[in-house]
Amino acid sequence: MDTEVSYNFDDIRPLNNDEVKDAIEALIANEDFERAFRYIKPDVNWKEFSETMRSFKTKEDFKSKLAYEAVMNVANKTTFSLTISGRSRLPKDKQPCTFISNHRDIVLDASFLNVMLYDVGYGMTQVAIGDNLMIRPWIETLVRLNNSFIVKRGVSVRQMLDVSRTLSAYIRHTINETKESIWIAQREGRAKDSNDRTQGSVLKMLNMSGDKDIVSNLMELNIFPVAISYEYDPCDFLKAKEFQMKRDDPEFVKSQRDDLLSMETGILNNKGRVHFTLTQPINDQLAALDKDMEKNELVAAIASIIDKEIYKHYRFYPCNYVAYDMLTGTKRFSGNYGQRDKKHFEEYLQGQLDKIVLPNKDEAFLRTKMLEMYTNPLKNHLANQE
Template sequence: MKVPDEFDEIRPYGPEDLPDAYERLIVDPQFRTMVGYIFPKVPYDDVIAKMRTCKTNLEFQKAFCYKFLANLLATVSKGAEMDSSDICNTGRYTFLSNHRDIVLDSGFLSKLLLDNGFTTTCEIAIGDNLLVMPWIKDLVRVNKSFIVQRSASMRQMLMASKRLSEYMHFAILEKKENIWIAQREGRAKDSDDRTQNSILKMMAMGGQGSIIERLEQLHIVPLSISYEFDPCDFLKAKEFQQKRDILDFKKAKEDDVISMKTGVMGYKGHIHYHCAPCLDDFLHQLDPDMPKLDLYDTIAHHIDHEIHRNYLLYPNNYIALDMLNGSTMHSSKYTSHDEAVFEKYINDQLAKILLPNKDEAFLRKCILTMYANPAINYLATL
């Protein structure tokens, strides 16, 4: 399929782009190092030969990404599953989800879509701030990612948002692809997952008709992602203290690389994905004459409710909530053994934080809050 030239700067690579992208990756020493780390028992020449046989992005994903994710789940998790019973695996959807892990949220979704009988994976919205090296930009575009431009002037951002939205509509309606996009810019580091109206406004810039009709054309599915453990919890807590203590604190580029590596290789426990019903019916029932701000607020609130009610809660979530409140209100949801294991886990994570003026009480509260917020939000939906 011919993709309009206006999307060339941001779209995933098409089949015609893959041979050149493969050759650039093959000669990059950092890419070679990464391949050796991921597939230590496979000769590099064999990887190259297999890459060159992959004529589409989906073939590349099935040959490399699916196998990597399956092996990863076997080593750093108790396993993952997705409940997609409320949607049809022959449909094409925009999965709008809470965001925990920079790399794996969308990666696991693609694997789980195939496991649940979908014939394709998803195209992935990724911020240009993460594309810190040329080979990473090539690799993510081979892996069906499209680029969200975040470093631009106000006028450029408006134009970039419109182009991004128009590409998303094109991907769903013409390419017949699924899409994954986070409900907010960046991860909710305290796990208090809330949909930003700005994301919905961007999504409604493309397509045809009213705001409601434009959002309906994207077939939005609220997606809940629940990790038993977040390997980056100590890094997020560290950032909270740095932002508290350092005026105008900004992360360095290498901080995102560290977060990506820690998130991928760290232990995650059990992982659950849950798809809510597609928003089309809900959107169709809304008053099209509602003021725009009220309309976006109403839609965002509904998405949040769907994501919160479909969390899978773990003993950790209830333990953290009780520890924060100094209570035993939810003690029926966990055992004394669960509590001891989680307490040791928290202490081990705190020990990884290296700061000159380390505020352990503050950092402990930050990590507990990350695990308590999903329980707080879930219980609120009841």
């Protein structure tokens, strides 16, 4: 069923089905879109592809056919495996949820989750995506055609309150009126060091559109944390490079070109094993909170509930254990990997470090930062057990 949205959502909502035809024609005619698509699929017959595109009459057609196929193509080429667990914890009546996950890859976190939710019969979510990634007009057309909604980031402090209220109202409308699930990252931007923490500002934004107390308002959104575990992060060397650039120049700000490179690197390169765990809806835990707590304390307590679900449900690979022992100079986890695993990770690490080009390259610092990326999820998991 098509989404009925009020006018004030028009600049952030996904396309409506009556806008699909024009959007597809605009994409087909766009040379940048064609160039990008050929980059991923060099042998495409553009005329045949254009006819296939024109056969899609609804967003559902586009998502379930072309977008699904494109994501699975990426998974087949760049992962050893893509798996999901916890499907039995999905609502049996397909009740809409707000899936909140840790954030590793700009494009693929939500894309991989959606194809797997589709495969298990739950259906795809609407996806929150930052306007900083709308680097070209065709990208915005594509993501809105693919049922994503836009999170405005590049606005003044004065505008931010209105923008956040509109976003919050849209999410609540989507869950409660349109009856569609949504995905949103637990924080603005990826956790570059993989030290995953839910930002209070995200929870405060979700609360804005409610008319009750914060606990009741968030319970209405059916928050469902998701733990994402990539064996290898193709962007690890780019993230490490950014850490040094920020260390050496506190004024350093990423450019649009940096975001584009991160998207491209994340999509096209090896990720090894990738696993998503559907943890569990947290409404029972929210209901047990003391609503008389001070608001910021409540926000911190809710963030902690989400974080603990994610920490508990990570999946670990030999590289995580090797990285922990290398970083701490111990053999605490030597029983979790063999010499071949260790050698493989050391070679991988050096290969990624060799990709970093900086005038004053601090290899020891960069190595530490990369080891932290593979160690922090394990550290948080262990701390959560104590």
